[in-house]
Amino acid sequence: MIRGNEKFIIKIFNCCDFIAIQIAFLCTWWLKFMAFNVGDRGHISFEIYLFWSIVYGIFSVFVSYFMTLYSSQSRRLSFLKEFSTIFKVHFVSIVCLQSFLFVFRVIDFSRSFLFLYFINIILVVTLYRFLLKLTLKYFRARGYNKRFILIIGAGELAIKYYHQVRNHPQIGLEVIGFLDDFKQEHEKDHRGMTEIIGKINDLSLILEERIVDEVVVALPLHAYEKYEYIVQICEKNGVRLFIIPGLHTIFPARPHVEMLGDIPLVTIRDIPLDELRNSILKRLFDILFSIFAIVGTFPLMAIIAVIIKLTSRGPLIFKQERIGKNRRPFMMYKFRSMKQQTSEASNTEWTTKDDPRKTKFGAFLRKTSLDELPQFFNVLKGDMSIVGPRPERPYFVEQFKEQIPKYMVKHHVRPGITGWAQVNGLRGDTSISKRIIYDIFYIENWTFVFDLKIIIKTFINGLISKNAY
Template identity: 55%
Template sequence: MIRQSQGFLTQLYALADFLCIQLVFLLSWWLKFKSGWIPFDSPLPIKHYLMWSVSYALIAIFISYMTNFYTPKRKKQFSFEVFKIIQVHIFSLLLLLSLLFILKEVDVSRSYLLLFLVNNILAISFYRYMIKISLKRVRQKGYNKQFILILGAGSLGRQFYTKLRQHPELGYEVVGFLDDYQEKHEIPYQNYKPIIGKINDLESILNSSIVDEVIIALPLDAHHKFGSIINVCEKVGVKTLIIPDFYDFLPSRPYFDNFAEMPLINVRDIPLDEFRNRLFKRAFDIIFSLTAIILTAPVMVASVIAIKLTSQGPIIFKQERVGLNRRTFMMYKFRSMNVLSESASNTEWTVENDPRRTKVGTFLRKTSLDELPQFFNVLFGHMSVVGPRPERPYFVEQFKEEVPKYMVKHHIRPGITGWAQSNGLRGDTSIEERIKHDIFYIENWTFLFDIKIIWRTIINGFINKNAY
């Protein structure tokens, strides 16, 4: 059934956005024109700015309605909301600027408008985050629930039920199961919700019970029933979701794509396949790596001098690694070992107390300072700041046969640090665990996720007991 409260909650969100924008207007006005922190010319009266603040709020609320931003998002990650907030408010400011241009309002401070935009994004993101956290806690206590009916009491339905119970913060409760083979499933279902009827009982159950969503978890040989099931659900006004029976065979979270006007199931959802995401990540990589090179220049110069004075051989160690789309590239490091033959450096692991290391090299590896030249790899486009760590071709050929899904890591650019490394998976640690972390990162990439990994890398420190 369609919840009657949804319209009220939508209006409440719109009202909260409106009030938040007006509070941000007062804060931005004070910061720009009253605090003395920012130089300014003589401002227009505050009433003049208030008029445009109200106009901006109405535009933002209208765009939010049009883009369905006020619909429930309990299944979405918070990063999705942040991205939508940025989109809505940038577009709202562009519309406001167009309006100011048409009406020839040339005296409105442009720097104030920029400050107003940034403060709006920060303030609304903050209050939305607090609401999301609060709702999760409320749902964990059993409030604000939505009710689900599962069609199919086989392994697929049971698997979904088990996974749903692992996430009480989502606030879903299973009403029960419908299955035409009740006797077959009743005994192994003692620890699950009861089978309350057959598939043909769906309409009567929807009319007599509170059900928000119907999950179809039927086997492929029952696909002929899907049409009538969906018709019944839409007649009553209940959302319908389908779990494909071949779910267990898919290597990851799939999504629907469109090719030659036909819907296709893409077996792996990779956010960085989208051009705008790749462009945004690449721009961040260039800015971050340039900044890092400038800030660490004294450290790199000191490392160069130390290497040159204490051992013979090249300062920079270049080694072939496998990167994006399985293409190889030369990765740069400060040399931390005595000069080795090419075959030895490409096929041998570094071990604890490795006798091949130089004294300076031991320090550089322990502190990860030997990795600093890789920021030049980032500038050249070989690597990203954040991503799966690249490996040597010799070991890639070995691991792709031994470690499931190992080659998935090459769908994106390798990184200087990654989700696995920020969780302590460096050096002599499980390759399987690293790949699990790498695939999680690939499938769940967001800009905020990158910032989190960089922050964790900095907070946890560059010194690692497994780096030798």
């Protein structure tokens, strides 16, 4: 159930989005036709441009509803995900606006104006929503715009959820109490928490007497027979219901539900890149980025190639087998940075800080990550991606999959030249277990914007790392 204040906030977002779009329109008009006078608006007046901006604003609000940009659960989402939705909404809207202009034969409408208009909308809407989100977090942390929660169960799982709510006051959730059939009060270690206010059979009475926005079920598996009653009561009272699965300790990620006929199937890991549109978008970006990178760094690669040939014997490019997507092996390319060695040594020995196998120039290449430039050809071939978990040699993969839980999950996506673990300092001789945590987070939370963030952080942090050797 969404109370009046939630509906009011959604209406505020509707109005603010529309106003932000018109502000973006005025900025675009001023920049395009007045400030720099860089374009001819043809036979179209300001009023006609404004009319289509109003049409766009109304249409984009409807699109925002369909893409759940106004969901009451958005308070739980990160701003990165919200930005991703904002971009999708206005990309769809601007394409539809162009279609409208074509259908109604508004042929003199400036195409450069549309492009600048789209950019300004993204900037203005994102900025105001970011500021509004900060403002809402500020007031929620101080007790305003609360959503009241009733927790069913008072065991370890329920207590863990309670502390998560308390640790994130900016979300604006408040627990009004617990219901449990076997406890009347919390154990000594948990005294001071919100009280146990009744048994599960009291749910109907409590929902009628008190304001409850959400019911969260945190019961063990053996209480399964209680679920049907809880669902019926919550639906009867129009209260939103959430269930923390009793198998949550087994589920290593957000579960994803698929349907086979009328039978729901729960997969334990939702991977955004399994969706065709996401995989196509990422692959197109990889191809374009790698082409630009190869062309842009070709003179540098030529210089590196000459120096390698002049300073040491052996092949220019070092090829080594790595394990990629779906556990398929591939040959990864690098500029050779070590003296010639046996394949057994290169495939089974870990590189150390003062490794005697490195050449002097090779040590520089590894420290600056310039030895990895040929991997853009791996990206172009489709063996790798610009962003993703770093690939490992088969010898170490066999070891790590036995020693480190969930290690093999990283092979659900293409390996990358850079990754979320690497931009957080986990390169070289660092914890493999921590790397996997970051890799899995990336796999489960992938967005195109997330990839851009990692690429930007790669350049901001610099390619030189104390752990790269």
